[in-house]
Amino acid sequence: MTEREVEPVDILVVDDRPEDLLALGETLNVPHYRLALVDSPREALKHLLERDFAVILLDVRMPEIDGFELARLIRERDRTSVTPIIFLTGADANPGQIYKGYAAGAVDYLQKPVDRDVLRAKVGIFAELYRKDLRIAQQARALLEAGRRERELKLAELRVLAERRYANLAEAIPELVVTLDAAGSLEYCNRRWQEYTGLSADESRGEGWVVAIHPDDKKRAIRAWEQSLASGEVLEVECRLKRGFDGAMRWHTCRALPERDEDGSVTGWLGTYSDSEDLKQAIRARDEFLSIASHELRTPLTALKLRLESLAHTSAPDERAQRKLDGAIRQTERLERLIDHLLDASRITAGHLVLERDTVCLDEVVREVLERAREQPGTGGQAFELALDSDVTGLWDRLRIEQVVDNLVSNALKYGAGKPIRVSARSRGEVAELLVEDRGIGIEPVDLSRIFDQFERGASSRGRSGIGMGLYITRQIVHAHGGDIDVVSRPGEGSEFRVVLPKRPRPVTPAR
Ligand code: ADP
Numbered sequence: 001m002t003e004r005e006v007e008p009v010d011i012l013v014v015d016d017r018p019e020d021l022l023a024l025g026e027t028l029n030v031p032h033y034r035l036a037l038v039d040s041p042r043e044a045l046k047h048l049l050e051r052d053f054a055v056i057l058l059d060v061r062m063p064e065i066d067g068f069e070l071a072r073l074i075r076e077r078d079r080t081s082v083t084p085i086i087f088l089t090g091a092d093a094n095p096g097q098i099y100k101g102y103a104a105g106a107v108d109y110l111q112k113p114v115d116r117d118v119l120r121a122k123v124g125i126f127a128e129l130y131r132k133d134l135r136i137a138q139q140a141r142a143l144l145e146a147g148r149r150e151r152e153l154k155l156a157e158l159r160v161l162a163e164r165r166y167a168n169l170a171e172a173i174p175e176l177v178v179t180l181d182a183a184g185s186l187e188y189c190n191r192r193w194q195e196y197t198g199l200s201a202d203e204s205r206g207e208g209w210v211v212a213i214h215p216d217d218k219k220r221a222i223r224a225w226e227q228s229l230a231s232g233e234v235l236e237v238e239c240r241l242k243r244g245f246d247g248a249m250r251w252h253t254c255r256a257l258p259e260r261d262e263d264g265s266v267t268g269w270l271g272t273y274s275d276s277e278d279l280k281q282a283i284r285a286r287d288e289f290l291s292i293a294s295h296e297l298r299t300p301l302t303a304l305k306l307r308l309e310s311l312a313h314t315s316a317p318d319e320r321a322q323r324k325l326d327g328a329i330r331q332t333e334r335l336e337r338l339i340d341h342l343l344d345a346s347r348i349t350a351g352h353l354v355l356e357r358d359t360v361c362l363d364e365v366v367r368e369v370l371e372r373a374r375e376q377p378g379t380g381g382q383a384f385e386l387a388l389d390s391d392v393t394g395l396w397d398r399l400r401i402e403q404v405v406d407n408l409v410s411n412a413l414k415y416g417a418g419k420p421i422r423v424s425a426r427s428r429g430e431v432a433e434l435l436v437e438d439r440g441i442g443i444e445p446v447d448l449s450r451i452f453d454q455f456e457r458g459a460s461s462r463g464r465s466g467i468g469m470g471l472y473i474t475r476q477i478v479h480a481h482g483g484d485i486d487v488v489s490r491p492g493e494g495s496e497f498r499v500v501l502p503k504r505p506r507p508v509t510p511a512r
Contacts, residue, residue, distance in 0.1 A: 054130030198244015214240035
């Protein structure tokens with residue numbers, strides 16, 4: 001280290017005799033020493049509070065507190081507990097005083113009058129030691145800092161890598177992908193988004209992406225989006241998106257998932273748009289076909305059934321022919337029922353389920369449906385247990401409620417293994433409850449959640465006629481009334497279907 005680079009160090013000199021203090025100051029007047037010359041222990045303590053010293057020179061004989069006492073105070077403080085102290089003793093100092101000095105924490109002592117060269121040499125050693133300590137501390141700090149910086153660098157590299165993978169993934173999938181900040185402003189869109197909408201990344205940024213949504217869907221989609229932004233819940237909404245190159249409006253399913261930090265606060269959103277136009281068109285075509293086919297089938301079937309019925313009434317056939325006629329009528333009724341289900345399904349999925357509400361008595365409806373069921377050839381022997389409250393009335397669509405009871409009872413007959421069927425209708429405050437229980441084949445747990453969907457049939461239905469639409473229609477009707485339906489069942493033990501219907505229309509029925 002060159003002279004110019006030598007760091008200045010602080011040295012404290014405490015002596016109550018002005019001429020000694022002056023002499024010490026002169027001896028130590030070297031450019032890289034910063035001297036604090038004080039004449040009392042009180043002053044010395046003040047300086048020690050303000051800064052650190054490389055070495056302290058302490059006169060042992062002072063009036064207020066002597067040097068030994070001051071040394072003890074210095075040693076007691078954490079910050080100065082290891083600062084070297086050199087005692088300055090009078091020429092008359094005896095070995096007892098010197099030991100006392102060491103006991104008080106001195107590292108060395110010098111006798112007055114002090115030899116200037118010896119003083120300089122001793123102070124010089126402590127000053128150098130102090131500089132070394134300082135350097136080591138600095139190096140340790142620098143090492144820590146370097147370690148921290150390296151860790152930060154590694155983390156930043158990992159983050160960039162993760163983001164690149166994320167971006168690659170977003171580019172690789174066929175969906176339109178966007179990311180938005182916590183306030184809903186678009187930050188990124190993948191190439192597929194830009195190709196489809198014809199909007200560049202810059203044009204899409206912020207609120208720019210909104211122009212791609214069909215004007216008729218905008219209000220609804222934005223409202224749903226704002227609700228998700230406010231609640232932090234996943235968004236799922238259907239809307240039409242304009243295709244840039246030909247202006248075609250294609251249906252898309254839009255999903256947006258919130259991304260959260262460790263505290264659970266939303267930090268941004270990941271949005272995808274999947275084209276659902278082809279699927280929608282296929283469903284539309286299927287429903288149209290079902291609607292036309294069932295209408296066309298119904299006309300000749302009604303005529304056939306009428307003919308059979310009149311034949312059964314007008315002629316007087318023998319018993320065998322009568323049985324055959326009954327069988328034929330039964331088959332036409334089954335066909336009629338299947339066609340009705342198909343027709344209903346197409347109407348309901350097209351959103352044409354309109355209720356004609358009137359005052360309806362549920363217990364009466366149950367009695368009528370069961371009456372008809374008993375008259376059905378083939379079900380005559382089936383036992384019904386009834387638990388009907390009287391006057392379970394509500395404002396419902398009579399024909400639709402009949403259909404609900406009829407579907408559940410028909411299923412109980414079909415899957416009830418010939419065992420008694422229990423039907424209950426109860427009034428429970430604002431709602432009515434209908435229960436249809438059988439002790440038949442039951443439903444596998446895996447089937448429970450899907451049997452209410454279109455064309456879904458349980459494993460146990462094998463070998464029994466049906467197309468898997470009855471429960472779907474039933475649930476749509478119940479939902480349209482603002483009610484709900486569920487089922488409890490165990491394979492081999494039977495099933496219990498429960499319908500809850502609000503007696504009056506609820507002012508705001510949430511869309512399901
Ligand atoms: P379908 O009876 O024409 O198959 P549904 O929609 O009425 O159609 O019923 C769907 C499925 O639910 C049936 O295929 C059957 O597996 C199951 N299921 C319905 N009701 C019962 C019941 N009471 N007991 C056992 N399984 C039933």
